[in-house]
Amino acid sequence: METMIQITAGNGPAECTKVVAQVLKKFLDEARNEGIEATVIEKENGEENGTVASVLLLLEGKDVRHFCKNWVGTVQWTGKSQYRKHHKRKNWYIGIFEIEKTDAEEVSEKDIKYQACRSSGAGGQHVNKVSSAVRATHIPTGISVQAMDSRSQHRNKELARMRLFRKLEEEKRKQYRKQFTQLRDNGLRVERGSPVRVFTGSDFKEQKTNKSYKKQRQQLKNKLRNDIDS
Numbered sequence: 001m002e003t004m005i006q007i008t009a010g011n012g013p014a015e016c017t018k019v020v021a022q023v024l025k026k027f028l029d030e031a032r033n034e035g036i037e038a039t040v041i042e043k044e045n046g047e048e049n050g051t052v053a054s055v056l057l058l059l060e061g062k063d064v065r066h067f068c069k070n071w072v073g074t075v076q077w078t079g080k081s082q083y084r085k086h087h088k089r090k091n092w093y094i095g096i097f098e099i100e101k102t103d104a105e106e107v108s109e110k111d112i113k114y115q116a117c118r119s120s121g122a123g124g125q126h127v128n129k130v131s132s133a134v135r136a137t138h139i140p141t142g143i144s145v146q147a148m149d150s151r152s153q154h155r156n157k158e159l160a161r162m163r164l165f166r167k168l169e170e171e172k173r174k175q176y177r178k179q180f181t182q183l184r185d186n187g188l189r190v191e192r193g194s195p196v197r198v199f200t201g202s203d204f205k206e207q208k209t210n211k212s213y214k215k216q217r218q219q220l221k222n223k224l225r226n227d228i229d230s
Contacts, residue, residue, distance in 0.1 A: 001064045004099040008054040015092045017046030017053050019077040022204045023094060024055055027071060036061035041173055071096050073196035093192045107168050113137045114157055136160035138168055
């Protein structure tokens with residue numbers, strides 16, 4: 001299972017872009033501990049060194065949905081601004097959004113057409129006379145690649161398959177990047193208050209929120225119910 005997540009400072013000031021950078025580290029660490037693969041698809045750096053204005057992540061793993069529920073929403077950091085020492089504001093907010101996936105579909109072997117063809121180029125007369133090269137075409141998109149590395153048609157088929165999957169993955173990520181440029185509106189939807197996660201201080205220590213306690217109680221109830229049923 002996979003999904004996309006955007007972590008953004010929205011229209012917030014430099015302090016918020018600092019929070020995004022810190023939250024991104026926490027997010028990636030937690031994902032790793034949960035066995036979820038997180039890939040940075042696109043990242044927009046903030047104006048200050050080491051800050052991030054917005055980042056788009058592709059998450060893959062068995063418990064992705066459950067993991068995202070603990071992050072999606074408003075994230076708050078309480079602390080003094082390191083950019084404006086005399087600024088009175090102490091609470092800074094960023095947003096984490098789950099992004100609707102593009103129309104890119106999972107690649108199915110049945111959607112791939114393999115066609116033997118004559119090799120060309122270096123390799124001697126034997127290579128040119130034998131139809132050992134293989135062209136693999138993804139029927140839904142029309143994207144195709146060719147492999148002629150080996151004299152073995154079977155080996156070239158495997159190479160063509162791998163190259164086609166890699167090219168389709170690149171095309172999918174291009175679509176994600178294109179979609180990233182259309183996510184600016186999320187900057188207007190970052191809400192203050194009712195955070196799902198709260199961090200404080202220069203060490204960015206997490207504080208428990210009312211929502212966190214409610215989730216923990218519900219998880220405990222579910223566990224007890226499952227124990228009773230079993």
